[in-house]
Amino acid sequence: MKIVIVDYKAGNVQSVLFALERLGAQATVTSNAEEIQSADKVIFPGVGEASSAMRALKENNLDLLLPTLTQPFLGVCLGMQLLCQHSEEGDTEMLGIIPVPVKKFEAAVKVPHMGWNNLHHLKSNLFTGIKEDEYAYFVHSFYAPVTEHTIAQSSYPEPFSAALQYKNFYAVQFHTEKSGPAGAHILQNFLNL
Template identity: 55%
Template sequence: MDVAIIKYNSGNVLSVLYALERLGINANLTDDVEEIKKADKVIFPGQGEASSAMRYLRERNLDQLIKDLKQPFFGICLGQQLLCEYSEENDTECLGVFPVKVRKFPPADKVPHVGWNSLQETQGQLLEGINTHDYVYYVHSYFAEIHPEFTVAKTHYIEDFSALLQKDNFYAMQAHPEKSSHSGQKILTNFLKL
């Protein structure tokens, strides 16, 4: 299986590479358009800042490429947020795959959200075998709002937010499955089976 991890000047890609290696997958970290297009699966992880990440994507024509991909695509953390239409982080227009806004948690003394939370109202193939007793790991200050059609799991921190979004071949998760022990390994395995 050919798995591409999109390189776009954001942190946390190595932990995703190592998590996939534990599952027997040697993924390719790349920002090459042709390599990404021919991959069986594409993962879009990240930690960082929205506007600089979007600038990197646009400079390399990865913004349009991502929107046109047809293979299973998994955005993680910042990767989820960039798949939304807009982020309050530095007033950033994002990719618009999901018609969802990304907002900052109020108040400032409770940001960032760091720690383990359960997933609620789970549905879909990516969360097969995951229930409300399973926890995943979060580190974030911004969150994707709930969408009535595309939110397939929620988490509560200060308010409810989209833990997982899904539309066609696009899956997007705020938590870090690569840092979420057995639950995260199950989610990554489910994605690789799509």
């Protein structure tokens, strides 16, 4: 199986590589269109700020390539938000693959939402073998609301999308690569798709 990690200089690529290595899987880190198109699985990590990440994607023409992909695709954290439509972070037009907006948490709670929180309302083969209310590690200041494309929820304190799916595009707000054995299990589920 050929796994690629999309490289646009805005991801915690090394942590994802190590998480795959712990599962016995190897991945290629690349921004090359042909490499990405020919992969069986594509992982799209991301940390940092939305508008600069979008700029980095455009510099590599990845904003045009990614929406055309048809193989199982996993966005992680900012990689999830980049798949959405529009983000309140920097008033940024995102890739628009998943028709969901990205909003800022209300000032009533501590921001960033940082730490371990429960996953609930799980409904996808991405979560096969994961129990309701399993914990995952989050760190983010913006969120996607719950919509028909939500496949897992978390609450802070209101429910938001902990994971999204639209066609072949899967996306998780939490860090699978840092969420202990449960995170590893979810990553393995993605590789099994």
